[in-house]
Amino acid sequence: MFGELHYDPARAYAAVGLEEQLEALGSAVAAGKVRAVGLSNETAWGLTTACHLGAPGLGVGVGSHGVLR
16 A cells, blocks of 8 residues: 555555554553553644553553654
8 A cells, every 4th residue: 555656445455443453552561471562653633542541561652743853
């Protein structure tokens, strides 16, 4: 899909929900496989939602634009 000039909805795929992703990451943190989870290129809404859902081990969050220019 990336790099294509035209969007073809027939080729789109279903995304995994944020809650399911956070649950999987929480399992990895609880099992000691990772120490922290980071979000990058996420919207303010997505970062806030992840925090409200109790993102386990959220260590770094970078918005859709860099903090420093």
